[in-house]
Amino acid sequence: MKTSRPITPYAFSVYEWVQKIPRGKVTTYGALARQMGEGSARSAGQALKRNPFAPEVPCHRVIAGNRTLGGFNGQREGKELLRKRRLLESEGVVFEGKTVAKDCVI
DNA sequence: CACCTGACATAAT
DNA sequence: AATTATGCCAGGT
Numbered sequence: 001m002k003t004s005r006p007i008t009p010y011a012f013s014v015y016e017w018v019q020k021i022p023r024g025k026v027t028t029y030g031a032l033a034r035q036m037g038e039g040s041a042r043s044a045g046q047a048l049k050r051n052p053f054a055p056e057v058p059c060h061r062v063i064a065g066n067r068t069l070g071g072f073n074g075q076r077e078g079k080e081l082l083r084k085r086r087l088l089e090s091e092g093v094v095f096e097g098k099t100v101a102k103d104c105v106i
Numbered sequence: 107c108a109c110c111t112g113a114c115a116t117a118a119t
Numbered sequence: 120a121a122t123t124a125t126g127c128c129a130g131g132t
Contacts, residue, residue, distance in 0.1 A: 010129065029114050033128090041114035043129045049113045050130085064114065071113030 010039055011047035015057045018048070024092025027106045028065040041065065060084050061091070067099040074098075 017036055021027055029041035029048075036044075048059040049071065064070035073081040085095065094101040 008130075030116095033114090039129065040127045042112060042127060043114095045113040046111095046129065047113095051113095059113080062113080066115085069113095074113085 007052060008047075010043065011050065013038065014044050014047040015051070015053055018057045018059065018062060021058065021061045021106070024104065025106055026061050026063050026088070026093055026100055026104050028063055028067075029070070030065045031106065032062060045071070058091075060088055061093075063100055063105070067102060067105060069098075069100070 013036055014032070017032055018027075027035075029044045033039045033041055033044045044062075048057070048062055051057050051059050060072055062070075064074070068074050069085070073084045077085075088100075089095060093104045
């Protein structure tokens with residue numbers, strides 16, 4: 001296992017953009033890639049899943065295009081994972097059942 | 107260098 | 120509305 005792999009420039013760009021997300025707002029992988037002008041939803045997701053900067057890059061502020069949560073908590077709502085949803089609400093994101101209010105999505 | 111995988115998106119059925 | 124198929128692009132093997 002490689003200890004600390006060199007962060008690829010692409011992923012680095014993703015992290016920078018995610019940091020730009022205003023508090024209480026969320027964005028989608030597709031939109032994010034589009035705004036960056038490079039890559040695609042999948043590539044962006046991989047960068048975030050590999051997110052080396054945990055709290056610094058609020059990956060939880062990035063959701064799927066259908067306004068569902070995607071991988072972090074959408075797969076299996078464990079207690080710790082459920083806590084992430086709470087965190088988003090804390091940031092000001094409004095959850096409508098299983099989806100996020102479109103007004104919170106950029 | 108070729109094939110496979112994946113925290114997605116969109117269209118078609 | 121739900122499921123299936125295809126496209127997308129970078130990273131890993």
